[in-house]
Amino acid sequence: MTSQARPLRIALLSYKGNPFCGGQGVYVRHLSRELAALGHRVEVIGAQPYPVLDSVGEGVTLTELPSLDLYRQPDPFRTPGRGEYRDWVDALEVATMWTGGFPEPLTFSLRARRHLAARRAEFDVVHDNQTLGYGLLGLGLPLVTTVHHPITVDRRLDLAAAQDWKRRLSVRRWYGFTRMQKRVARRLPSVVTVSGSSRDEIVEDLGVRPGRIHTVPIGADTRLFSPDPAVPEVPGxxxxxxxxxxxxxxxxxxxxxxxxxxxxxxxxxxxxxxxxxxxxxxxxxxxxxxxxxxxxxxxxxxxxxxxxxxxxxxxxxxxxxxxxxxxxxxxxxxxxxxxxxxxxxxxxxxxxxxxxxxxxxxxxxxxxxxxxxxxxxxxxxxxxxxxxxxxxxxxxxFTWTRAAEATVALYHQAIASHPHRGSAPKGRGELRDQPPPAGGPRTTASAPLGPVVTRTAPEGKSTAPSGRTETEPGPVGSKS
CATH class of the missing domain: 3.40.50.2000 (Glycogen Phosphorylase B;)
Structure with a gap:
């Protein structure tokens, strides 16, 4: 079997996979299913709200990498109890929220880095879904990152709509993570985006060199989204x-x-x-x-x-x-x-x-x-x-099958061009390598890492609600 034909072991990262709203959950759900249909093994590693996944055989699993879930309903912007803190990353997450910022891209990237350091030999490639956090630099694994569109666009529109200086200050604090995303994006070896318009915005706003950006349009699940003459139109x-x-x-x-x-x-x-x-x-x-x-x-x-x-x-x-x-x-x-x-x-x-x-x-x-x-x-x-x-x-x-095929081609390019395949990621403290856990679906725990749950996606189509909107950085607005 050639390297191009060999099934890949893919770690698909998603710091937010809400199945009720937000394009990140939609992207992860459909792309992972179609990658598995092509014969690859996909492990989605995500934080709350966890994505809802479809499965092809045992080709898709979900590993829960929990945050403190500070924006959950019905108590968004909550203050965790003392017993909820597990490590310095949790403290950083809370401190950033307290100062009006949005911490999840950074803190998820740090947790993902630590998790992948312990399991580096289990994956051929890492696919980051718009986290763009510092923790993803220097992983020691081939990395492909999807940027649906720069969140700097959202920031500009929210600032333009702000009615007073207090609201503008709140918006600037909330979107503080975009400075990190700009710095990280410029250092990424391979960026995937979904349209020519987004490609131009990534070059302009994030400063990524055009040669590093690949456009792979996504699309609709045309088997599900299809005409049915038996359903009558409702006038108006x-x-x-x-x-x-x-x-x-x-x-x-x-x-x-x-x-x-x-x-x-x-x-x-x-x-x-x-x-x-x-x-x-x-x-x-x-x-x-x-x-x-x-x-x-x-x-x-x-x-x-x-x-x-x-x-x-x-x-x-x-x-x-x-x-x-x-x-x-x-x-x-x-x-x-x-x-x-x-x-x-x-x-x-x-x-x-x-x-x-x-x-x-x-x-x-x-x-x-x-x-x-x-x-x-x-x-x-x-x-x-x-x-x-x-x-x-x-x-x-615009079909998910086409998107998956083009994405796999980029995975192979990333693997072929990776200069230090198998080298250890650099870090300190809790980011150093840890002994890998046993393979297969499992539940593991460690004091600094917190509970990490891996489960196989249910067979067939999920009936859970699915979002139909574009990527969002988290709760809209910020606590004033």
Whole structure:
């Protein structure tokens, strides 16, 4: 068997794998499944909220590398009890939170470094999913890192939306980890991103040399997200995905557009896959326009429920100001639902030409969104034409199988070019090598490391809820 054909042992790192929202959990779930389908062994190493995984045989396992879970509901920004502290990394995590910063990328990278140092011989390659923490430098293993888009983009948009100096100061503290991510990104041997737009942002914002960046588009699970004529369209239904009330997602402009559309189409209504905000711009717009009965939020739904929700919509809408890829666009197109999308970030790369595979409008323009919605709601023939062309585009360019095959090729490049295969990572204290644990699914524990649980993913498709939004750095906003 050639080295290219040999099954690889892959450590896939994800500091946040929320199955309810956030693109990181979606990426890890689908990529790990397709890598296993190609014959490789994938061990997902993640922190809370842990990802939900699908399995192909025993090809996918999950190792839980717990943090202190400081942002969990219903007590976010909590102070841990004295007995919860295990080591200096835990103390660093709490101290960073207390000063208004977001610690998880750094502290997860330190825990992952320690864990991998003890198991270096068990993996051929490490794939980091946008942690970009100091602990990942000098691992002694081939490393590939996915950057969906630089979080500096989120930082700029949040600063622009901040209404006073106190909020701007809070935003700057929260996004302090982006300085670390810039430094780490410039030293990475291989960066994977999901679109040409994100590639340009990584070069501009993070300073990564273009020759180190590889574009591998992701996509939809086209077996799940598929048309079903048996599901009737609901007149006036518009569906969108928004995990949080943040400027990046542009949901407030869609709510404003809905108010305009309902003056001509009283049956028009919006279903948002995400949590209803209790306050903020979206909540204010819904209340101000009297749309409480016309905007419904749903969360925690299964994949099957999500697909039927999209199938039953007359229009799927992506109103974002910026996206690094836009899974919601790809999944709506794969389902055979007509798409209205902005031209923010990489969305045009996914959605395709205006009038051919979607209707495209400028970001941040509620009037343009309203005009697009009115046009689509009034023209069933146009919806059918865009829906058919959209699905064909996804099948041709944006599937998880294609993404996995291209990613494996990058793994082999990283392995072939790694200069010190098998050398020990440098570190001090608790980052030094430790005796490797016994192989196979297991539970191990050590005083400084805390409990580490490895379990095999359940056979077949998971029915747990899945997020459909792009990567988020953690809880949106910060504690003031």
């Amino acid at each position: 239904r518009i569906v969108t995905t928004s995990s949080a009330d943040v400027p990046l997602k542009g949901l407030v402009f869609l709510v404003e557009a809905l108010a305009k559309v309902r003056t001509q189409r009283p049956d028009a209504h919006l279903v948002v896959v995400g949590k209803r905000p209790e306050k903020g711009p979206v909540a204010d717009a819904i209340n101000g326009f009297g749309l409480e009965e016309a905007v419904r939020f749903v969360k925690g739904i299964s994949d099957a429920e999500l697909v039927d929700l999209i199938r039953g919509a007359e229009v799927a809408c992506v109103p974002s100001l910026y996206e690094g890829f836009s899974l919601p666009a790809a999944e709506a197109m794969a389902t055979g639902t007509a798409l209205l999308a902005t031209t923010g970030g990489a969305i045009p790369e996914v959605a395709g030409p205006d009038g051919e595979t979607c209707l495209a409008v400028p970001p941040g323009d509620s009037g343009a969104l309203a005009a697009g919605l009115e046009r689509l709601l009034a023209d069933p023939a146009l919806r059918r034409r865009l829906a058919a062309a959209g699905r064909a585009r996804v099948l041709a360019h």
